[in-house]
Amino acid sequence: MQKVVVPLILGLGSMVVFMVVGETADALLGDIAAGIVIGIVMLAYFFICQFFLSRGNPNALRKDWPIMLELGAGAIFVAFITAVAEKREVFLIQGLGFLLVWFVGTFAGAVAASQAARRKAKKQ
Numbered sequence: 001m002q003k004v005v006v007p008l009i010l011g012l013g014s015m016v017v018f019m020v021v022g023e024t025a026d027a028l029l030g031d032i033a034a035g036i037v038i039g040i041v042m043l044a045y046f047f048i049c050q051f052f053l054s055r056g057n058p059n060a061l062r063k064d065w066p067i068m069l070e071l072g073a074g075a076i077f078v079a080f081i082t083a084v085a086e087k088r089e090v091f092l093i094q095g096l097g098f099l100l101v102w103f104v105g106t107f108a109g110a111v112a113a114s115q116a117a118r119r120k121a122k123k124q
Contacts, residue, residue, distance in 0.1 A: 007049075007053055007067045007068075007070035007071045008070045008073060010071055011070055011071045011072060011073040011075075012073060012074050013074075014042065014045055014046065014074045014075065014102075015074045015077075015078070017041070017042065017045055018038070018042060018074075018078075018098070021037070021038050021041045021042070022034070025037040025038055035093075039097065039101050042098070042101045042102070042105065043101050043104060043105040043108075044105070045105065046071065046101065046102050046104075046106045046109065047105040047106070047108050047109040047112070048109065049071055049106075049109065050064075050067075050068065050071060050107075050108075050109025050113070051109040051110075051112050051113045052113075053067050053071065053109075053113075054067065054109065054113035054114065055113045055116065055117065056113075056117050056120075057113060057114065057117055058114055058117040058118045058121060059114065060110040060111075060113045060114040060117070061107075061110050061111065061114055064110055068107075068110065071102075071106055072099075072102045072103070072106060074102075075098050075099050075101070075102035075103075076099070076102075078094070078095060078098045078099075079091075079095040079096065079098060079099045080095075081095075082095030082098075083095055
């Protein structure tokens with residue numbers, strides 16, 4: 001149950017982080033700099049979340065894909081809504097950008113957790 005609820009809550013929580021960071025960065029920086037800051041913060045958010053969700057699992061990339069999809073529920077939702085409701089340029093920048101950040105951060109978090117679990121197993 002915990003493996004189902006926690007990633008979903010973290011994934012939906014990414015929307016709050018995205019909005020807060022986006023509004024703050026947009027108010028303080030220009031459009032391009034704000035986009036870079038938002039991308040970096042969201043990448044780090046997904047990396048950290050996935051790392052902690054997959055820690056201890058040496059096969060995280062193969063076995064934790066349902067958790068990765070749940071963590072990306074917000075990103076998938078944003079991409080879908082952007083594709084339906086916005087112009088093509090907005091979708092290509094925001095919708096696909098958010099999907100890319102989710103995918104790279106989540107994938108990197110699973111890889112790091114997997115490698116850490118393998119190193120720990122070798123030491124024991």
